Amino acid sequence: MYKGLTIIFGFYFMGEVTAEIANLPIPGNVLGMIFLVLALGGGLINLKDVEKEAEFFIDNMSIMFIPPGVGVMLYFGLLRDEFLPIIGALGLSFVITLGVTGKIVEVLR
């Protein structure tokens, strides 16, 4: 278990340090994910050493979004001021983007 956690947090740390030093607009966790895929692909990291721990984090990802989601309560005023354009733009853009992205993959297949 500690081996897997060391790998995951190690790559997270590497990602953060890289983003900081190179002044990239990409967050450390996304870079860490890219680095870890490369390390798995290059045989530097063994899938078995990290698989169980990674699956634990992924299986429990939904609950981690709740605290930032509750932060919406701080901005009710802001949301109310432009309620119509916000709801309209988010709703329409969501439906169009989801449909087009899904369809384009299927059409090109």
Add this chain to the structure above:
Amino acid sequence: MNVLGIFLTISVYFIFNKLYQTKRKFYLNPVMLSITSIIILLYFANIEYQVYMESGRILSFLLGPAVVSLAVPLYKKRKVVIDYSTQISSGVILGGLIAILSAFFTAYLLGGSEALLLSISPKSVTTPIAIGISEQIGGITSLTAILVIITGIMGNSIGVPFLNLFGVQDKVARGLAMGVTSHGLGTAKIIQENELSGAVSGLGMALNGVFTSFLLYPLIQILMSL
């Protein structure tokens, strides 16, 4: 009061997740219901968000290692992902572009302020990238963060029914649509349906984040000058 946030989040999520597991109805989405009820509880108990976040932030901190962990399903499904590389890159480019343009122009047509147009443009990418972009183009970062989360909640709750409505059946297509449209919250949902979809969704989220962070600054200059 320190432990309040984490206790409240876990217990409320436990109840709504249980409810969702038994009923399996999309409108009983546990993330959406938990957020709504915690807001109501805090409001009536007169507890500030900062107090809730004292321990609530422990859970949101774990999003960091969770995103890194998405490397594992992506690596396990690498053969399919490579096989689909043309479709995936086309989907990210087209989807990423449409996410920005449709949000920008709808908000514009409905009378949104300039600050809103700038803040809403990066709403489909993962929160830390979106905040960075919003800052760069002159949006309100806290507003962007909220719009990103609302977009994610939509993906988590109504993403799957909409994919079914559109007749999108391909596992890669479903995953990519969720990741490009609704970042981590979309990924968290679709990975429960299928591992391949989840892997592609995580990849779509990462690629769209990178794509949007390079595209949006020049694109906004053009859009705002129209």
